[in-house]
Amino acid sequence: MKKIWNLLLFLILLSSCNNANKHVNPTDYIPENASVIIPIHNLESLKSNLNNSDFLNELSKSKTYENLSEKLENLKHLNTTNLLLLCFNYDEQNNLHYTIITKQTADLFAVDSLPNIKVESYPFQKISINKTEIEKNITYNTFKDSIFIASSSKHILEKSLTTKNKNEDLKSILRTTDDTKAFSILINNKEQKPAQSIFIKDSIPFKSFTNNTLVDADISQDNFILSGITKATDSTKSLINVFKNSVAKVNKTANIAPSNSDGFMSFTFDDFAVFNKNLKLHRQDSSETSSSLFDNIIEVGVIYEGNNQAVVLNSLDAIATKDALLNEQNLADTYRQIEIFDFSETALFNKTFSPFITSSKANYYVNIDDFFVFANNKETLENIIANYQNKTTYGERDYYQDTTVHLTDASSLLIVTNNPTLENHIQKNLGEEFDIRLDSYKASAFQFVYDNNFAHVNIIIKKNKTRARENSITELYNIKLDADLLINPQLVKNHITNQKEIIVQDIKNNLYMISNKGKVLWKKQLPGAVLGQIQQIDMYKNGRLQLAFATSNKVYVLDRNGKEVAPFPLNFKDAITQPLSVFEYDNNKKYRLLVTQGKNVLMYDAKGKTVKGFKFNSAESAINHQPQHFRIGSKDYLTIKTDNKLYILDRVGKIRVPIKDKYEYSKQAVYLYNDKFTTTTKDGKLVSITTKGSSASQNLNLGNKHHLVTTSRTLVAQTDNKLTIKNKTLELDFGNYDIPKLFYLNNKIYVSVTDLQSQKVYLFDSNAELQNNFPVYGTSAIELDNLDKDRNLEFVTKGESNSVLIYQIN
Structure with a gap:
């Protein structure tokens, strides 16, 4: 966490900062004579993006960076989604100080529970100011007119509370920032220690080149792009x-x-x-x-x-x-x-x-x-x-x-x-x-x-990358998160660009949306782990997609910016035991959300209301896989499976296919393979059930620990080090294999499997042929797709414990 905040310091490495005051509006409290002001629009996204920037990581090696790192150490405890102004200026002794200005919210600067903390209060013109010392780093903070103000300088804070910033040119240029970017940078060249020079031979000091420069920052792992305006009065x-x-x-x-x-x-x-x-x-x-x-x-x-x-x-x-x-x-x-x-x-x-x-x-x-x-x-x-x-x-x-x-x-x-x-x-x-x-x-x-x-x-x-050789595999991005990954990376569709983005959760239950360029778009704290795959729905039927998923006690629907969509989340007293299932019967966006609690199933519509016509309420025992939906001809089939029974239902929850034979079922999903409902038993037999209810089993020589995945005509099974694709069985190196994945892209079938022990990702075609230049490094099952609409496929996987990898197959 310290490193994340430290990387923010590059924003002042080429210059220094100070601002002006105003009341009610945060810009009124900007300290006078600021050299640099950094409007931060998305604090969490900024932290993640700075942590993943290769360019900023190189700059973090400087002594200037290390010195500024200590000064900003206390700011890592800030937590807000509002606009935050970070300002820097020098005092009369030429010491650099920062000032933070934002709207006051609950738990904005929650440091009371930290060890080695001292908080002293003193009055100042009917306002109480806290002197907060954490590990010998001192911050002075208070709030006025619902505005939170914190500074490393007591004098600067007090002056900001009493002196309104009257620099209207500065306020005017600040209003032009792009709030879709994580942050912007305003450099005021009239003040102390601006950027020295942008010219190769230093022939022109930046101070004599222009006055105010405001740029919006777009940071990714390989790019540091600043765009904006500069003005000289x-x-x-x-x-x-x-x-x-x-x-x-x-x-x-x-x-x-x-x-x-x-x-x-x-x-x-x-x-x-x-x-x-x-x-x-x-x-x-x-x-x-x-x-x-x-x-x-x-x-x-x-x-x-x-x-x-x-x-x-x-x-x-x-x-x-x-x-x-x-x-x-x-x-x-x-x-x-x-x-x-x-x-x-x-x-x-x-x-x-x-x-x-x-x-x-x-x-x-x-x-x-x-x-x-x-x-x-x-x-x-x-x-x-x-x-x-x-x-x-x-x-x-x-x-x-x-x-x-x-x-x-x-x-x-x-x-x-x-x-x-x-x-x-x-x-x-x-x-x-x-x-x-x-x-x-x-x-x-x-x-x-x-x-x-x-x-x-x-x-x-x-960063300029060399052109990839044909048939090679290129690691495009390595995105580091704030904590270790809890779930494997998943792909979701961006309805604006029709490209793919990545969603993942860490062990602190933070949910991240990451662009296909390796940029963290947002981070959202959840109360628990996401169960299974995240689904996408178009609940307003306008082409805009939302994310739907369940945690142990909530069902969420989020928009593409990570904001909760009313009336969600739905809260549940009893635990949710399977991932959220989303059904769309007639391709008309009338969604059904199925919530599993032990042996019970609840059905909701896209507005969070209970679907009263659904009659199936309880199985005989605990449901061991999330409910599934199949369409065969004009009929809908819903499957609900326990260890000892498979229910094949119609839309309203009545038995549509009675199954005469009894099996001890595994926890594998049900598939529609060769026009039959297909799954496995606990001892690894393949079970096939017709729409009339007749069934048959086949011994595939699978062990108790096995995985199954199929398309309508291709079956993939894995047990121990054996991988079967159609009728061909491969003997892989002995290892610990994650769930195999099956993808149908560009009229071709791909099968992937990851050895967690040797940290190798394998990719095969439908003929069980290993693809060129595989295996590659990876520590989880992959998601394969065309992420960016070019002619190459990409895939995402887990890298180190806290990182997501994006590869391209050239």
Whole structure:
């Protein structure tokens, strides 16, 4: 748990935080002069997502992170579903402090039962403030106007209670956050210790680039994506405003920047004269720009290679730009049939484009298609020529293309870094060196697109995976939860995207919904374990699916956001002993929910009302499997099974198929196999029953411990290390095998089985042939399906005791 909260600290690693006050509304209590404010919309989802982010786990190795971890330790005890504002600011002694603001709720900060806790109260202007000390970490907390406020600083808390935050610009920009994201980040560059710089060579402090930046965060295991806006109130002092009255153009520097370079910067404009005028105003430069070289230029790029830089001009009219270079036609060399010319105006780009370009001398240049590239040495130009001709530029790389999927085509400013540059950049911003490994983050991007008096911002820090080989198996995601898994991962349908998502429960009875991209969407505390499989129903008949399931004393229906749907949950005094069964007789969404309690069965409709027409109330003994429904022709058959009797009923609970022969039944399900009701006995015989009630048994040589699963024509049985698929029996390695699963996908049957002892997942086809590259690591039965609508199948399984694995079969 400590690590989860610690990961939240990255949000302030590149900057620091402080806010302003307001009463009744939480934003009124934001401390003044905040450097960073983090609106948290979903606290539980945030904790899980931060814990699973590979990028943030790398950042957790820094000393800065460790120091901030201690300071925020008490905040792990917060529990709320309301909007929560986390603010950071420095006091007069330059010490960093946090402030938390949210609506007061019961058990929001329930710490009374914790060991090693001290709570002292003192009055402040008719308000009682608690000084809470947990393991030597002190938090001051109180509430006013139903708003809970906590801070690591007594002075900041007291000032927040008495001083209303009047920064309406700050409040206005905070109202633009996307509450569907787990959290957002507001950086106030006017205050202390903002982010140092986003530029590769640190030529421009972020404080001088813009004022307020608000981004919504989308975090998954492999992606750290920030999207939002930035705004500078001063029209000339903030560099972002040099793009005012200018239209962003498509960035093409990536098409000539070598993939072996450290990265590149690109800025664009539709009219150089307008851009140049704005840039001069920012520099307070009154000199004249006489060069005609830039008349047809719409993009300027800088390629970084160690200490060397190359300036790229992207021309709308290459012939006109060549004419502007007529006086620079002294041939210096030729490389791969490309002429390299001397260039005499070595300081031209520094003079014209400062502060974007400050340390680049231009002694040579080349013309490649619509690009004119200038550099200090011929070797840099030769490397650019070779990579362009070999199609090994950033623009040709899969990893760059994967990153730019999240960007708009046109940017006012675009900065792209490779992984060593990103590592170096992070260490410079943190002011320390530490062992950070970002080898898989091959192309990270910072994009700004200027609009009317503000700019759109996209920051993409993404793990770039190599393209999977055909017939290979790729582990896509490893999602760590807050506690060990209680039930195996299950798949449910997202009715919005028609894709699949994952639902799972941990031993603390937390229920999680996880996207097929490995992102925890929500977490809900339940009073007990979910029994069996979770079902989906459309109770409003509008295409929106809900989750229906039972725990030992409740029947739940949740919407896709984890919210309870009235009138559920239904409460039961007596224990529910089997998973919830959901029947839909006529495919008309008139659902029947069957609740099993010992030998009794209760039937409810989708509105939670008892179905009075159902006459079956009690079996002769305890029911050993959840009730099932079959449709044969125009008739419905309900099966209810005990150790000694199988009831085959009609809709109203009357006996439809009387069974003459008696068997001692196993706890296996009933299947419709070869048009007969099929199950097994305790000693492993196969029992088949016709719709007329005649029965027969067959010895399959199954032991007392066995499993059965069938389709209408395919039977799968497993006992000990023997797996039978149709008529073929395989002898697997000796082990402890989980329940076999049978899947029918893309007109093909798959059978899976997992050896819990050796932690291996096997997948066979209907001919009992092991599929390519199996077995793979896994510690539970799998769920196999097409999760994301591409052409590949995926499957989910349990990994380590607290993790869910998503694999892709390529």
